[in-house]
Amino acid sequence: MKSIVIYYSYTGNTKKIAEKLLDILKQKGEAEIHRLSPTDESNNFFAQAIRAFAGKKATLSNKSFDLSNYDLICLGSPVWAFAPTPAINTFLDKCQNLDGKDAICFTTYHSGAGVKKCANTMINELKKKGAFKLASFNIQQMKIADTDFVETTIQKALQDIGIS
Numbered sequence: 001m002k003s004i005v006i007y008y009s010y011t012g013n014t015k016k017i018a019e020k021l022l023d024i025l026k027q028k029g030e031a032e033i034h035r036l037s038p039t040d041e042s043n044n045f046f047a048q049a050i051r052a053f054a055g056k057k058a059t060l061s062n063k064s065f066d067l068s069n070y071d072l073i074c075l076g077s078p079v080w081a082f083a084p085t086p087a088i089n090t091f092l093d094k095c096q097n098l099d100g101k102d103a104i105c106f107t108t109y110h111s112g113a114g115v116k117k118c119a120n121t122m123i124n125e126l127k128k129k130g131a132f133k134l135a136s137f138n139i140q141q142m143k144i145a146d147t148d149f150v151e152t153t154i155q156k157a158l159q160d161i162g163i164s
Contacts, residue, residue, distance in 0.1 A: 001029035001163070002069060007076035008036040008087040010048070013108040013144050014076050020147070021074055021106070021154050028163060036087040037061045053081035057090040068097035072163070073131065075122055076106045079138075082114025084122055092125040099130035102161045107138045135160035 003025040009015035018033060025031035038058035042048055051058075067073055073095075077088040084092070084107075105122040109115050119136045126134060135157040143149050158164065 001071045003029065003031040003072040003074065004067070004070045005031065005033045005074040005076065006036065006091060007033075007074075008038075008078070008085045008091075009076075010045070010078060010085070013139075013141055014078050014106075016144055017106060017108055017139055017150065017154075018074075018076050020150055021076075021104075024151065024154055024158070025072070025074070028158075036091055038087045038090075041087075048085070049081040051086045052083040052089075055083065055089060056086045057093060058086035060087060060090050065091065065094040066097055067095055067101065070101065072102045072104070072161075073098065073126070074104045074106065075126070076108070077118065077122065079107050079109040079114050079118040082117045084118055088122065092122065092129075095129060098126060100132045101130070102133045102163070103131040103135075104157050104161065105134070105136040106157070107136075108141060108144065109138060110141045112140065133161040 007018040022033045040059045077084040103126045137153045137157040
């Protein structure tokens with residue numbers, strides 16, 4: 001099994017979860033990680049949240065959105081104003097070759113408002129692109145340091161799509 005973890009992280013919380021997911025996936029086969037890097041990102045969090053809420057996209061420095069070489073696609077985003085980040089919106093718009101692939105969406109969040117809406121947005125976009133088995137998980141900011149909780153949550157999502 002070849003997996004990729006694609007994520008965007010502003011404060012580092014989503015990065016921590018992405019790296020833990022990568023460690024677990026490496027035990028199950030080949031895995032790599034890729035951070036989305038917007039070239040038009042504001043340093044103002046509130047401006048970023050407004051862009052996310054409006055469903056705006058970011059300009060990414062990434063060159064390829066072709067996922068044909070992977071069996072499992074994992075996509076992670078912080079929840080901003082009930083939505084994925086602009087970088088994730090761009091990735092979801094441009095990614096290709098997901099037909100029959102398994103996918104896991106994950107979010108990190110602070111208050112919990114909008115978590116389900118954000119995760120569902122990501123899942124629905126991957127379904128439209130042809131992803132077959134989908135799962136998701138969400139980790140609250142205050143739980144990120146709880147390694148047992150994080151690992152158990154990740155393992156459950158993998159089991160949900162038939163990976164043990």
